[in-house]
Amino acid sequence: MRRKIFLMLTICLSAFVFSTTALAQQKFTASLNGPQEVPPVNSPGRGSCVITLNTAETQFTVSCTYSGLTTNVVGGHIHDNGPVGVNGPVRFNFNLTGGTSGTVGPLTFAVTPAQVADLRAHRWYANIHTTQFTGGEIRGQVKQATQPFDFDGDGRTDIRVFRLNAGTFYTLNSINNSVSTNFFAGASGTINSASDDYDGDGRGDLVTFVNQGTARLWRILQTGTNTIREVYWGLTTDQVLPADYDGDGKTDVAVFRRTDGVWYIIRSSDNQMRAEVYGAANDLAMVGDFDKDGINDLTTTRGTVNGVAWFTRRSSDGVTQVVLWGGGGGAGSGDFVFPAAQVDIDGDGRQDHVVARDPNTAATGDTMTYFIRRSSDGQAFVQPWGLDTDARLFGDYDGDGRTDLVARRTVNGLYVWYIYQSSNGQGRAVTFGQTGDLRPGEHSDILNGEEISEFEVKF
Template sequence: MISGVTGATTGTNVEATGETGEPNHASSSFPVNSIWYVWTAPANLSMRFSTAGSALSTVTMAVYTGSAVNALSVVNTNAISPGILRSSVIFMASSGTTYYIAIDGLDTTVGGISLSWGINRYSSSRQFNFNGDNSSDFSVFRPTTGVWHTRQSINGTMSAQQWGVSTDVLVPEDYDGDGKTDTAVWRPTQSTFYILRSSNNTFFTRQWGTASDVPIQGDFDGNEIADFNVWRPGEGTFYVLRNNGQMIAQQWGISNDTPAPGDYDGDGKTDFAVRRTSGADAGVFYILRSSSGSLLTQSWGAGTDKVVPGDYDGDGRSDIAVYRESVRTFYVLRSSDGLLMGQQWGTTGDLAAPGDYDGDGRTDFTIWRPADGTFYFLSSLTSTLVVQPWGLNGDRPVANSFVR
């Protein structure tokens, strides 16, 4: 039995055995040496369970609900990914529901197991997190030199990395699955992603899309590795190239829409979403939930507002959020309780740059001021203003790359 919103425990599947009627976990592991944990959700939260740090290097994990081992319903499963030394599952937990977590070695593998759990941070502190410390870093791109200048938000360590040219589009994400944001650009003239892996400092390229496409960040298949994605305005279609080479094409939206992807249902997968910028339904979000395939529509803001994705209430889900430049105000519809969160922040000419800079699992209201090259954020942890000079006038704040 385990409990709490966050926690960790250790165990072993040495001498463990499967039970009669036990299902195959992750559709690839017969229950030969499985161990089980029981956890009851304390609130409605998008949760992540991980076996990172386990001595058992080939792990399958599955989460179930049900009343008996032979009468279980699958919530989510995952077998270890090639080259990724952990198995993890993300799912939307319902308050008061009891979940059964099964962990097994692939085939007959046995060894020590480390299990940790906490709120899914994909929509908050894993964004713009270049060093893997679960907090967004202060980072700007200097078009004149093609250099990314980054200051780690927790310890102040500074770095500079030349990557890209002035006309490139910034697309930072975790493309190699090591839990760190990779330095990455998309070059419209070549319709190509250029990615510098944080795991081993090597680079790779991937041609995807056409020159008029809009590159977007996201993990549409839920394996915690970013996919290569573009949205084609002329067709209103998302084109996703998964890490395994499979393509997904999803028509969603019309030509004047703005892509607004995020994990709005908390299942660990990016949802196809757009926001209408004009017409009778200007300001309406259209979201295709990956968990159920159902449509969610939500009118929020004016057509000229900017989409500022993030998890502002810390429940592990993307909130529907916009920034109105004319009044310099963030408007957030909290996914946890449906209430409005509004915050005036910034002055004319500022650029929205939301991220989780204090590392508490909630997106902070943040702007970057070109006039003085400074980040200003309202810490959700302390409710105080934090000022961090970083960059020069003419730079592009990396966190603004998610804002549309």
């Protein structure tokens, strides 16, 4: 079937039986430690902060906890104009003194639009100063809550692979380019892994999925407490879609049942189940906060004669938005979509619609082109990157608050990650991992007889 033309059309429809949800507030987190200080500090101290930006974006509230410091606290602040590895000026003073452990807030501060822009660009950091380290003992870059694949808490995506046969995670930490290993074999039947922030401490947690009969076991190693949480949730044929569905800054366990269009979610805020019908049978569910309210919106995609239709029920007002974006040629001849990818190319805090196109499906070695509908202005951003034989991934590898495109290629048995950095429009190549390694979440499930990758599906 011939490829359908690319459509850039947005239609707002009334929601039918769904109730309207009150406007939520976006949450940001910071994971504080010594290595993030400039210069780095050798401290056993740890801390975490949660920042809640109000819906009008005129003020924020911050709460922090910290422990294990070497000496008493003599000050605490939020600094701005300080990207990763750069010291910035004090902007918001906690007026903090105390012992080697304690809490901050909740404190509320007014903010300007320019300061909010810096916040979204990851140019804020929290800093706690002590008697021994007057310049700061533990620091944490502020980033969007539940940002995946940030394991050292510095606000940048870390390169990580999962070696299934060894049950081991290998991580290239962006904070200091060190390599760490974590053995976390699931059990008999482990299919792969994922990584999101389930405990809200600003660092990605390790997750393995174990198929036991028709049921799926989630084993979550929570970095905040170093404990394993086990949850039986969903069927082995369900689509796995963890995200923050209740706006508390923590990732929720969630699946989408494609046979009947039902979402099954465990809310982290109260540990209660939410079951909701949204979508039709055989729809493909997607993650993303399309209305910038801090809550993942229920979204499904469907191939139509006019292309790929995206159906999003905005959590902020209960209205369903329909966007046609991407070619849906049918029988696997259309564009690629990315169900589990959080993509914010323009850095405005809202999910962007993204597809990737292979110009010649009859051949290999072609350059892929990404078509991204920017949520900030509804316009298209077009970027060629990588080959059709590469694995297509996403993340914020330069820490500027905008999503970078990644083409991962196998070269002589090793993985080379080609990263298109949004901060400067330049490419960067990193060699890490080997043939057979998987990025957490990069597994495929057999859903209704169809192989569905958690990262990409071709319409």
